[in-house]
Structure formats: C-alpha cells, structure tokens
Amino acid sequence: MVECGGFRDRETHPTLAAEQAAELARQRAMTQLELPIFPPALRIALSQPDAFRSFSSAYKAGHIVKPEDDTGRDERWIAQWIFGEQKMCLTFGDANTLADAVANYVYLIKNPPVTFTERETPGDFSKLAMWQAIGGPPENEEVFVLIAIMVEHNDKIG
Numbered sequence: 001m002v003e004c005g006g007f008r009d010r011e012t013h014p015t016l017a018a019e020q021a022a023e024l025a026r027q028r029a030m031t032q033l034e035l036p037i038f039p040p041a042l043r044i045a046l047s048q049p050d051a052f053r054s055f056s057s058a059y060k061a062g063h064i065v066k067p068e069d070d071t072g073r074d075e076r077w078i079a080q081w082i083f084g085e086q087k088m089c090l091t092f093g094d095a096n097t098l099a100d101a102v103a104n105y106v107y108l109i110k111n112p113p114v115t116f117t118e119r120e121t122p123g124d125f126s127k128l129a130m131w132q133a134i135g136g137p138p139e140n141e142e143v144f145v146l147i148a149i150m151v152e153h154n155d156k157i158g
Contacts, residue, residue, distance in 0.1 A: 039099045041099035042103070042148060044103045045103045050112060052152065053112075054105075055101075055112070057113075058083065060153065061122060062119030065124075066081045066098075067082060078093065098145040099142070099145050125150075
C-alpha cells in the first residue's frame, strides 16, 4: 500500500473532514431553509471550526471588508477582501470572492483571534437580505458564506 501524505484511509483524509464539516453546517442551516451543497472554498473553511468561527466573528464585527476605494485594490485594480488594520489581503487576483477570503483566512491565520471589537461599520449582510427577498436557492458564493456565518452565530436566517 502506498502512503501519500500520511493519510492511510478516507476517514483521516482532510478532504473527507472538510466535506463532513461542511455537511454538518449545511444541515444546521437547513433547519431554517433548503440549501444546495456549499461551494468548495467554503467547505474547506468549515473543516477548520475554530478558524471559521474567528472569521465569522471578524466579518460580523467589520474587520473583514472589501473596500471600494484604492486601499482594497490590487495592482490590476481588482477589489480584494482585506483583514484588519494591517490590511492583510485575504484574496488575490480574480479569486476574490468572500468564499475565497474565508478559505484563505483559515489557511493564513495560524492563531485565529477569538474576539473582535465592533467597528463603526459592521459586516455587510445586504446580499443575504437581497437573496432572502428574492427567494430560491442561493446562486452567489457570498450568500452561502453569509448563511454559514449566521448559522455559526446561531442567528435566524429567514
């Protein structure tokens, strides 16, 4: 038997762990609404529950933003998701969705903070509100992430 990366079977493989964590989060959300499978980047993030909890708290408190001014744009002038006062980029180039940001956060932030002070402008949930008004299955990755954040904080979705 060949051992690849130290994973001897499916039960210990990180992909399986990510899928299981994502499915648990989706099932928690489905007590309030019907959802398709979460996007891959979000599934990866949900496999790291402490880091995802930190991301969701940071987002709600307004520490993770996608500024529309020059401070949040890369060299190609593409708006990117930024974390904290140090303006750490969580997205890069065209991979700049909120799902990409949460996947990168759980990878990049080695000791994720637990609490965040509330900023003057809290996290933006307007796309979630627009989706709720329209109904139907979510078609935007950002809406999936916002749903997962709401579930993480036991907030009502619908």
